[in-house]
Amino acid sequence: MSSDRRKPYPFDQIEPKWQAIWDERQLFHAPNPGEKDFDPAKPKFYVLDMFPYPSGAGLHVGHPEGYTATDIVARYKRLHGFNVLHPMGWDAFGLPAEQYAIKTGQHPAITTRENVAKFKSQLKRIGFSYDWQREINTTDPKYYKWTQWIFLQIYNSWFNPETNRAEPISTYRGTDPDRVRLAYIADVPVNWCPELGTVLANEEVVEGKSEVGGFPVVRRPMRQWMLRITAFTERLLDGLDELDWPEGIKLLQRNWIGRSQGAEINFKIENVDQQIRVFTTRPDTLYGGTFLVLAPEHSLVDLIVTEEQWPAVREYRERAARKSELERVDLSKEKTGVFTGAYAINPATDKKIPIWIADYVLVGYGTGAIGGVPAHDERDLEFAKKFDLPIVVVVQPTGDEPPLGFIGEGIAINSPIINGLTSAEAKKKITGWLEERGSGKRAINYKLRDWLFSRQRYWGEPFPIVWENGKHRALPEKELPLIPPPLDDYKPTGTGEPPLAKAKEWIRYSDKTMREMNTMPQWAGSCWYYLRFSDPHNDGRFVGEEAERYWMGGEKPGGVDLYVGGTEHAVLHLLYARFWQKVLFDLDYVSKPEPFQRLVNQGIILGEDNQKMSKSRGNIVNPDDVIDQHGADAFRCYEMFMGPLEQMKPWSTHGVEGVARFLARVWRLLMTENQGGEWEISNKVQAIDATKAQQKLLHATIKKVTADIESFSFNTAISQMMIFVNGFTNAEAIPLSVMRTFLVLLNPFAPHISSELWERLNAEFGDAREDVTQQSWPAYDEQLLVEDEVEIVIQINGKLRDRIKMPIAATDEELKAVALSDPKVQDRIVGKAVRKVIVVPKKLVNIVVT
RNA sequence: GCCGAUGUGGCGGAAUGGUAGACGCAACGGACUUAAAAUCCGUUGGGCUGUAAUUGGCCCGUGCCGGUUCGAGUCCGGCCAUCGGCACCA
Numbered sequence: 041m042s043s044d045r046r047k048p049y050p051f052d053q054i055e056p057k058w059q060a061i062w063d064e065r066q067l068f069h070a071p072n073p074g075e076k077d078f079d080p081a082k083p084k085f086y087v088l089d090m091f092p093y094p095s096g097a098g099l100h101v102g103h104p105e106g107y108t109a110t111d112i113v114a115r116y117k118r119l120h121g122f123n124v125l126h127p128m129g130w131d132a133f134g135l136p137a138e139q140y141a142i143k144t145g146q147h148p149a150i151t152t153r154e155n156v157a158k159f160k161s162q163l164k165r166i167g168f169s170y171d172w173q174r175e176i177n178t179t180d181p182k183y184y185k186w187t188q189w190i191f192l193q194i195y196n197s198w199f200n201p202e203t204n205r206a207e208p209i210s211t212y213r214g215t216d217p218d219r220v221r222l223a224y225i226a227d228v229p230v231n232w233c234p235e236l237g238t239v240l241a242n243e244e245v246v247e248g249k250s251e252v253g254g255f256p257v258v259r260r261p262m263r264q265w266m267l268r269i270t271a272f273t274e275r276l277l278d279g280l281d282e283l284d285w286p287e288g289i290k291l292l293q294r295n296w297i298g299r300s301q302g303a304e305i306n307f308k309i310e311n312v313d314q315q316i317r318v319f320t321t322r323p324d325t326l327y328g329g330t331f332l333v334l335a336p337e338h339s340l341v342d343l344i345v346t347e348e349q350w351p352a353v354r355e356y357r358e359r360a361a362r363k364s365e366l367e368r369v370d371l372s373k374e375k376t377g378v379f380t381g382a383y384a385i386n387p388a389t390d391k392k393i394p395i396w397i398a399d400y401v402l403v404g405y406g407t408g409a410i411g412g413v414p415a416h417d418e419r420d421l422e423f424a425k426k427f428d429l430p431i432v433v434v435v436q437p438t439g440d441e442p443p444l445g446f447i448g449e450g451i452a453i454n455s456p457i458i459n460g461l462t463s464a465e466a467k468k469k470i471t472g473w474l475e476e477r478g479s480g481k482r483a484i485n486y487k488l489r490d491w492l493f494s495r496q497r498y499w500g501e502p503f504p505i506v507w508e509n510g511k512h513r514a515l516p517e518k519e520l521p522l523i524p525p526p527l528d529d530y531k532p533t534g535t536g537e538p539p540l541a542k543a544k545e546w547i548r549y550s551d552k553t554m555r556e557m558n559t560m561p562q563w564a565g566s567c568w569y570y571l572r573f574s575d576p577h578n579d580g581r582f583v584g585e586e587a588e589r590y591w592m593g594g595e596k597p598g599g600v601d602l603y604v605g606g607t608e609h610a611v612l613h614l615l616y617a618r619f620w621q622k623v624l625f626d627l628d629y630v631s632k633p634e635p636f637q638r639l640v641n642q643g644i645i646l647g648e649d650n651q652k653m654s655k656s657r658g659n660i661v662n663p664d665d666v667i668d669q670h671g672a673d674a675f676r677c678y679e680m681f682m683g684p685l686e687q688m689k690p691w692s693t694h695g696v697e698g699v700a701r702f703l704a705r706v707w708r709l710l711m712t713e714n715q716g717g718e719w720e721i722s723n724k725v726q727a728i729d730a731t732k733a734q735q736k737l738l739h740a741t742i743k744k745v746t747a748d749i750e751s752f753s754f755n756t757a758i759s760q761m762m763i764f765v766n767g768f769t770n771a772e773a774i775p776l777s778v779m780r781t782f783l784v785l786l787n788p789f790a791p792h793i794s795s796e797l798w799e800r801l802n803a804e805f806g807d808a809r810e811d812v813t814q815q816s817w818p819a820y821d822e823q824l825l826v827e828d829e830v831e832i833v834i835q836i837n838g839k840l841r842d843r844i845k846m847p848i849a850a851t852d853e854e855l856k857a858v859a860l861s862d863p864k865v866q867d868r869i870v871g872k873a874v875r876k877v878i879v880v881p882k883k884l885v886n887i888v889v890t
Numbered sequence: 891g892c893c894g895a896u897g898u899g900g901c902g903g904a905a906u907g908g909u910a911g912a913c914g915c916a917a918c919g920g921a922c923u924u925a926a927a928a929u930c931c932g933u934u935g936g937g938c939u940g941u942a943a944u945u946g947g948c949c950c951g952u953g954c955c956g957g958u959u960c961g962a963g964u965c966c967g968g969c970c971a972u973c974g975g976c977a978c979c980a
């Protein structure tokens with residue numbers, strides 16, 4: 041025997057043993073329809089994790105939290121007779137590998153391969169039941185060939201407002217298809233970081249600074265690929281209703297889309313034959329509109345500004361353009377602006393009102409212009425006060441708030457045609473009135489912008505697009521995948537030109553044509569990976585039709601039955617993937633309008649100090665260390681025992697020890713160590729009938745564990761199994777059949793120890809049963825849970841006063857009589873009037889006295 | 891500022907409107923041991939109190955204030971705190 045500390049049970053031997061067996065037998069491989077061993081009689085269940093970015097740091101304890109939950113569900117569903125699709129892959133394009141390449145010159149593909157190998161071995165050590173035959177990697181040309189192919193489908197379609205669907209561009213009857221494609225080119229402001237010499241994605245900009253390095257970021261217009269996600273806003277909103285997602289996540293998506301209903305109003309400009317269009321949600325306040333404000337970048341500014349005001353306007357515009365995002369945020373407290381010298385006519389009052397420019401009006405929202413209604417809008421009020429503009433109250437609050445600065449709904453006043461109407465009525469009436477005069481109409485606005493889809497990066501999917509004479513066109517499908525060229529130098533060019541520009545040979549497609557040099561964002565690969573898992577090796581199609589129909593099938597609109605991951609993807613990934621799914625659905629490539637039917641978010645695991653885990657705090661817990669010390673089963677069970685899955689919770693080293701002790705008790709319940717230090721089946725384990733109490737405990741455990749897995753309460757399922765084991769700690773004899781059933785219950789949580797004990801019981805008792813993973817989930821017998829006697833709580837005025845044992849069959853009258861004659865009750869109610877007696881059968885009696 | 895989530899012992903947490911604190915950790919006491927570790931047994935929300943001792947008895951208690959109810963951790967209203975998201979969105 042070795043001198044180092046003995047393991048409480050030999051997890052260090054049995055865990056690798058079973059992992060090797062699962063691998064060798066490919067027990068968790070799910071065959072597709074038509075393949076060998078596919079069983080069409082079984083229902084399907086698709087349970088998916090958000091696949092990780094394989095970073096150099098390796099797995100973090102946060103990753104396996106969700107993965108363990110889905111693994112429990114996957115194993116549980118298999119035991120329930122489902123065909124379970126439970127895959128894993130790698131979202132491997134991304135900045136860290138590229139930055140490592142810049143530093144060391146090592147190609148990102150090599151870094152990625154190493155990191156994937158590390159992640160994979162770490163995941164395998166935890167014993168997850170993934171179908172590794174379906175492993176995918178977004179940076180594999182065999183995968184991104186189809187990412188590029190899907191891009192081409194998007195590029196080659198348009199949104200037909202009449203059918204409310206994406207359609208092939210060939211059905212478009214207009215003159216310029218490039219204007220309506222779902223993928224198009226536009227000059228848009230991007231996040232330019234001069235210090236890093238590159239463009240950043242919105243999510244890489246935090247409070248006006250680059251996430252990496254903390255350098256200032258400015259807005260700068262550049263020609264970019266955009267995806268027309270805004271065409272799908274209504275369907276993206278409506279689709280949410282049918283999904284089993286946390287309400288909070290649905291709300292985040294709704295807020296992000298930011299639908300608001302109102303009106304567009306046209307203001308005539310004095311002396312200029314143009315109109316300024318304004319969007320407002322409060323057309324009922326039009327009579328209070330005493331000025332207009334345009335965004336500094338608004339296209340009409342040049343046209344309307346007077347000679348006299350021109351220098352001031354130009355200076356303001358230049359300053360606004362130079363402002364970094366940080367400054368814009370910082371200076372937001374104090375309103376700034378400049379008068380253009382021009383006037384517009386308020387269509388309701390026919391009065392002349394001044395036109396200003398100010399950077400509190402954003403070009404990107406609505407029409408880039410607003411009607412200033414200072415009496416009923418905080419920002420307009422602040423602006424009017426600062427620049428001494430007139431203020432007219434037009435809404436009377438129904439409460440006793442002061443009308444000036446009142447932004448709620450009330451009764452219209454000082455507004456001739458709508459006076460006396462509620463805000464809701466007034467909105468309708470004035471919008472109709474404007475419509476009749478051709479100076480306005482109902483309108484809906486969204487915060488959601490089209491998706492900026494190009495990046496000036498090396499480590500991403502190149503666009504399958506070529507340029508000729510300033511016109512873009514699709515690369516033929518047979519030229520996919522389009523593989524990025526090798527580079528010696530991955531550094532950004534510093535000018536905003538993509539790094540691929542350095543590959544002079546590669547970008548030359550022919551004498552007259554050049555390749556697109558931008559690459560796709562990291563989101564591209566994750567927009568459809570859940571589809572690819574259904575048929576990961578298909579070389580002829582992005583997924584086979586039959587496989588897609590089978591695994592994404594079911595009654596509900598979403599195809600993936602269960603999707604687990606962090607809230608950090610609440611908006612972007614989940615919205616982008618829904619968008620692609622809808623395009624593919626419209627084009628008849630997939631069978632479902634939504635990708636993910638049920639979504640569950642796991643909470644963040646904090647460090648032992650209750651702080652977010654981070655390198656700088658030194659509070660990171662490494663899964664490998666935990667597994668070395670306590671084993672994978674203990675690691676899995678602890679992650680689930682910590683608390684509710686969705687909740688944020690701190691790690692506890694002692695907590696892991698507690699769960700490890702539980703598993704050791706399970707082991708010693710069935711095993712004893714002989715003189716030679718070998719583990720053998722305990723002679724307490726016998727093929728005998730269970731006592732009534734043991735039967736009851738077993739069935740209560742089956743019931744609780746089943747219900748708890750169904751409701752994702754894995755922590756209380758483990759508590760119940762602890763209670764079960766505690767109940768047998770000092771048993772003289774342990775019935776074999778009870779233990780076998782228990783091992784099936786334990787299997788989804790602790791697959792290694794349950795497999796090993798199952799096998800050893802078989803060896804000992806000469807039984808030829810299959811592996812524990814091949815069993816069926818046990819059913820419980822409600823009859824065995826019924827007691828002869830129950831404890832009845834006796835309350836006086838709702839306070840506990842006594843407990844008594846009563847036969848289960850006792851009638852309400854009997855319970856009442858016994859309660860009233862109880863000596864403790866008697867003592868307390870002498871001289872008082874019994875008003876009422878409430879009897880809850882089998883539970884309690886409450887005596888109400890005064 | 892707006893929206894959302896959460897608030898229960900020393901700690902993680904458990905409780906279909908019906909016994910608050912299951913289960914686990916930590917702590918303390920005991921058994922086993924030459925000793926320690928491991929294991930097993932017991933105690934453990936707070937306060938007051940009873941008896942030689944034991945079984946006890948009483949009051950308070952789920953962020954705070956109020957309400958509904960025979961009965962509230964749970965439902966309703968108002969506040970406070972923490973966390974997360976959005977943030978001049980017209």
